[in-house]
Amino acid sequence: MGSALDGGEASELEAFLSRGGSVCPFATRSARDYATVGAEPRLGRAHLRRAVEGFAETRGQAPNGALLVLRRTEASHPPSDFECTKTWAREVFLELMTCFGLVGGATEADLSPVIGKVRTMLFDEHEPRRPMLGCGDEPLFAICMSPLYPAAHPRYAPHAVVVVTWQGDVAAVHDHPARAHIRRAMAHEHGFVYDANDLMLPLPSEADTLHP
Numbered sequence: 001m002g003s004a005l006d007g008g009e010a011s012e013l014e015a016f017l018s019r020g021g022s023v024c025p026f027a028t029r030s031a032r033d034y035a036t037v038g039a040e041p042r043l044g045r046a047h048l049r050r051a052v053e054g055f056a057e058t059r060g061q062a063p064n065g066a067l068l069v070l071r072r073t074e075a076s077h078p079p080s081d082f083e084c085t086k087t088w089a090r091e092v093f094l095e096l097m098t099c100f101g102l103v104g105g106a107t108e109a110d111l112s113p114v115i116g117k118v119r120t121m122l123f124d125e126h127e128p129r130r131p132m133l134g135c136g137d138e139p140l141f142a143i144c145m146s147p148l149y150p151a152a153h154p155r156y157a158p159h160a161v162v163v164v165t166w167q168g169d170v171a172a173v174h175d176h177p178a179r180a181h182i183r184r185a186m187a188h189e190h191g192f193v194y195d196a197n198d199l200m201l202p203l204p205s206e207a208d209t210l211h212p
Contacts, residue, residue, distance in 0.1 A: 009070045009159045010034040016158050030066040030165070031058055038072045039088060041095040052099040056135050059166065067164040069096070082148050085160050086200045089144035090122050092162045093133070093199055096142070100135050122199075130197045132167075139167040144200045155201055162199075 014034070017027050035051035037044035051067060058065025069092050071085075094115055101111045118131045133140040142164045145157035 009073060010036060010068075012158050013068065013070060013161060022154075022157075027066070029063045031061070031063050033058075033065070033067045034070065035067065036070045036072045037092065037095070038074055041069075041088070041091045045095060045099065048095055049099040049102060052096065052103050052135075055164065056100075056103060059135065059138060064169040065166065069162045069164070071160040082203060085144070085146050085148060088160065089162055089200045090119075092144075093122065093131075093142060094119055096133055096162070096164065097131075100133060100140075104136060130199075132197075133164060135166075141165045141167050141197070142199060148203065149201075150204065153204070 014032065016022070017030075017032070020028050022028070033051055033054050035044070035048050037048060041048070048069065051069070055065055055067040071088055097118060098108070098111055098115055101114075102108070121127050121129060121131055133142050142162060143155065144160065144162050145155045146160045147156065147158055148160075149156040
């Protein structure tokens with residue numbers, strides 16, 4: 001495992017993944033680095049950057065590396081509804097993009113116009129393009145999991161978390177039998193096989209109206 005667990009949320013999520021709670025069988029044996037940020041992820045940039053530096057070192061290693069960014073429980077910002085979680089996940093994505101850029105040698109001045117364009121794309125509900133994170137020349141896979149989804153849903157987790165993995169690791173198991181299991185869970189719990197590149201999926205009841 002990478003970084004030490006830094007809160008009750010991380011410990012509970014670690015227990016969930018370790019016992020095979022995720023429908024993804026690869027999650028159990030991943031090497032997981034944890035970071036925790038509050039309702040405003042930009043305020044945790046220094047902490048997030050350190051986590052990104054640690055995750056970058058897992059490139060090409062076995063077991064597969066994963067970075068998990070959890071939302072800290074705060075009295076002033078208690079766990080809230082779906083829209084708030086979606087906004088939080090998008091802000092985490094943008095902070096991660098900034099941190100990966102900084103770790104790669106870019107400056108904040110270099111990154112600012114790029115982040116601005118990605119922000120516009122990310123917050124446009126009708127935008128068909130899916131922005132991606134990258135570490136050096138390696139693309140990354142980023143999704144949000146949450147307790148707002150049904151317990152058997154592929155995106156369920158006991159706490160809101162943005163999970164980042166190496167795209168190459170995902171592609172390497174393209175024909176693995178477990179993928180068929182995950183796709184069945186997608187169809188059964190969500191109503192259809194959704195775009196796995198979506199950062200934040202609609203809730204299943206909403207997805208039914210969005211996907212005829």
